[in-house]
Amino acid sequence: MSTAQIIYEQYKVLPKRVRQELKKLIISEEENENPLSLMEEIELSLKQAKLIQEGKLPRRTFDDLKREMHDGE
Numbered sequence: 001m002s003t004a005q006i007i008y009e010q011y012k013v014l015p016k017r018v019r020q021e022l023k024k025l026i027i028s029e030e031e032n033e034n035p036l037s038l039m040e041e042i043e044l045s046l047k048q049a050k051l052i053q054e055g056k057l058p059r060r061t062f063d064d065l066k067r068e069m070h071d072g073e
Contacts, residue, residue, distance in 0.1 A: 001009075011019060051057040 011022070014022070048057060052059055
């Protein structure tokens, strides 16, 4: 069984209200998504790196990034 089939089987057993909320959540995420192209992401990262080197942005450690990810959950 493929992953998609497994997810669909799990989806089918959810209560109707939960399925509707899940659909709304998926649709709202798709509408709000504005993905950056790879080049835009690279350019943004390079600008941030230059600002860090110039001291205009604070340096962050890997522990800081992990903490931010953990706090965002």
